[in-house]
Amino acid sequence: MTTDAIPTVPPVAARAPIVRSHHGDDVEDAYEWFRAKEDAAVIAHLEAENAYTKERTAHLEGLRARIFDEIKGRTLETDLSVPSRHGGWWYYGRTLEGKQYGIQCRAPLAAVEDWTPPELSPDVTVPGEQVLLDGNVEAEGHEFFSLGSFEVTNDGTRMLYGVDVAGDERYTVRVRDLATGEQLVDEIPGTFAGATFSPDGRSIVYTTVDDAWRPDTVWLHELGTPVADDVKLFHEPDERYWVGAGFTRSDRYLVIGIGSSITSEEWLVDAGDLRAEPRVVWPRVEGVEYDSSHAVIDGEDVLFILHNDGALDFELVRVAASDPSGARQTVIPHRAGERLLGVSTFRDWGVVGYRRGGLPRIGMLDYADGSVSEIEFDEPLYAVGTGGNPEWAPPLLRLGYGSFVTPGTVYDYEIATGELLLRKRQPVLGGYEPADYAQARVWAMAQDGVQIPISLVWKQSFGDAGAAPRALHLYGYGSYEHSIEPGFSVPRLSELDRGVIFAVAHVRGGGEMGRQWYEDGKMLHKRNTFTDFVDCALHLIDSGYTTADRMVAEGGSAGGLLMGAVANLSPELFAGILADVPFVDALTTILDPSLPLTVIEWDEWGDPLHNADVYAYMKSYSPYENVRTDAEYPRILAVTSLNDTRVLYVEPAKWVARLREVGADALLKCEMVAGHGGVSGRYNAWKERAFELAWLLDVVGSTD
Structure with missing residues (x-):
């Protein structure tokens, strides 16, 4: 038409x-001059294109x-996410009618043994609620606003957040005292997404990028000290590799990950001594990808490593964390056409993600015998994944689920019984009925x-x-x-x-x-x-x-x-x-x-x-x-x-x-x-x- x-x-x-x-090939390019972003003629041309598009689509x-x-x-504009437990708090997000951005909140646990998230209602005051970060307040005066980092210390006393107000994915990290609301002097400009607190909450680990926008360096910032004194923990000079860093769920190690599209490498640093020399898990081999997850089994620190060394669709092995290059115990062997995607480890069990028949799957990993029990769903097409599981020893596993016809759904999978507990399904207003669609x-x-x-x-x-x-x-x-x-x-x-x-x-x-x-x-x-x-x-x-x-x-x-x-x-x-x-x-x-x-x-x-x-x-x-x-x-x-x-x-x-x-x-x-x-x-x-x-x-x- x-x-x-x-x-x-x-x-x-x-x-x-x-x-x-x-x-030996000469190619004429008449429009490469568009690359001069600061040229007034380029901006004028883009604005002219916008004006033309506006007029052509006015009808x-x-x-x-x-x-x-x-x-x-169809959207419930004032809503809350399902709370996720971390330390002594339930963490969740709010959205308010008329507001562009989300609001990050928390409320205290009712009891230490409480693992059932409270059923929050948008129009009911949550006892003890604290607003941690209101994106609408932070975005004031800016046409663009994005969070690239957001984290609270394990003891719940401080919060870091990284903000981009241009859209170029360069974030400024700031720190706030949650007891007083005071902004600390710590401010780190020009970071990549994903800054994180150390387990003791005294330091921040973050990455920076090179001139080609490649995250290449991992830094350690001690709170209260000048950014100029930050310690370089790791630098990757090879331009083919991106660098990232994060702590294991157990808080035992800082993992520094280096990866290209076809090759990866990881280095471990003891979380109790972040200035120690990193030690490699497996030295990089061109074309070999792997990632590790820490667990403690029978008192021994072990790593579950997912890799494709001689295994196109990956296999899962277990090694001693003290000697990762030593003996490998195969946990899940390679199965052609069944792509292993990832493994997450908790204190008493693990979770494996994989693809079969063109769909994502989730299976529970038994540490004792390496068996995997798949969590089953009854729709012919669906998407499922884990998320919101920061705790080391929970009795529940948080899952996100949905399909073309089923709105986004949050389940908690009860480990002891294998029961899926429905926590929330995305409300769709206006009389939406899944059965009306196929x-x-x-x-x-x-x-x-x-x-x-x-x-x-x-x-x-x-x-x-x-x-x-x-x-x-x-x-x-x-x-x-x-x-x-x-x-x-x-x-x-x-x-x-x-x-x-x-x-x-x-x-x-x-x-x-x-x-x-x-x-x-x-x-x-x-x-x-x-x-x-x-x-x-x-x-x-x-x-x-x-x-x-x-x-x-x-x-x-x-x-x-x-x-x-x-x-x-x-x-x-x-x-x-x-x-x-x-x-x-x-x-x-x-x-x-x-x-x-x-x-x-x-x-x-x-x-x-x-x-x-x-x-x-x-x-x-x-x-x-x-x-x-x-x-x-x-x-x-x-x-x-x-x-x-x-x-x-x-x-x-x-x-x-x-x-x-x-x-x-x-x-x-x-x-x-x-x-x-x-x-x-x-x-x-x-x-x-x-x-x-x-x-x-x-x-x-x-x-x-």
Whole structure:
């Protein structure tokens, strides 16, 4: 569907060709000048693009307002999260009607033996409640606000929090005395996310980044001392590796983790002597990934290590913490196609996460015999994971659960009985009934004969999916072994209730079907990601779910690269393409090691700077490089943010300019104060999603 009239002409970007030369190949780029972020001409161009997009979508203002009101009307705006026990307190979050940001609170335990979280009500005062951090107060005077760190000491006396007010993911860490409300003198600027207190509460461990935005150094700050005196605990000089640090749940060790896309290494520091020399768990070996979790069994410190050394889908072993490189005891052997994802250890038992049949699973690990008992759920599609389990010896395990039709649900799994205790299900106002909707999984045949899973959700009052062609929204990602889970979404109801089918193409490059699924969609196999998506679209058309003139594709970040690639491969299959913070100038970016993330990304995409074959392969699919003059492109909306440090705004800006050269109907929306995750604040986020969904519904003709 196209708009009846184009009310204005799009911005015409000035061409200032430069030549990029690699491996004997000269490439002319007319829009690389967009990279000069401080140039007034660049800002003027982005503002002109925003003005053009605003005018082109003005006819959707009423629909946007209705969708926003639908999201707002289905959301219990004043609400509380399920409390999580830590030390002598229950910790939880509040949201208040009309307020953009959450409020972090706590209330004292009623008794030491109390493990059942209190049932809190938004309109009832909680005895002894303390407001720890009100994001609305902290955000005053700022267009953007994000928390990258938030933690309270084990004794509950102090709190740290890291704030970003630009969207560039550089956080300033501050400390507050919770008894007096006083801000301490400690203020640490320029940190990465994830600062944490030492177990004794006297120090802060944090990381900083290099010029390429890579977290590379771990620091120790003693409270009350100048930041200039902070101690460097660890530095990783290799630009392929990110560094992070955190304490084991047992508080026995500080674990410093170093990782690239394909290799990892861990170092342990005794939590009682943080200035001691770190000792390596396993020395890094190229291509071997592992992570460890500490436990105490029969009085011995042990490490459970999940690794892929000779085990594609990983295996779990147990070693002595005093000699990690010594004898290994296999706990869970490698099983091809059943991807082990992680292990969490508690005093008396462990928890294992894994994937089987394209779905995440949770199993309880018995330390005595290494057996795993899976926690079962009765829906055909669902997502489940652990969360909110800070205590070392709880009788309960906190789980988060949901599906396409079941709103986000919090359970406590009772260890002694195996019972799932429902603590809360996300309220959805306005008469939502899960039975009004249906979900299913179908399979598409890829060009090479591989079966690609597709997840579907639809409203049943419009008939069974596939009974007659309908508008369809096809989402994809397919990189970094990241799996798109069948989770619930309130904004999605606004399209389902207008008859749109929502589908996810679980293409190769993701992790849905095991590690080989990922390996077959990266590096010199990356094209599988794109052709899989095209084959899923063809299957949905051929099977009668939709038609090409009523299907919109969406993807973000690396999924935005997917969008750009399929726009070039098969533009005729889609009525529209929605690309969020899209990685569409991939070759230019990955050729420049000075840009954020580039060097570490070579393990995902290949190194085109030093390898002519990788260069040629990436050039063959990079969307910006391959915009076609012989194609009629679908309508395209690209959304980006000026302060994004992961996928720079310059990529979608250049892409849209190139698309316009060949007559494509392409729009660019650039948030001028935001980062990779878009705008901050829940109401702002709802408005942003309403903007995107209104555009999508206009494209597929389902605006009623």
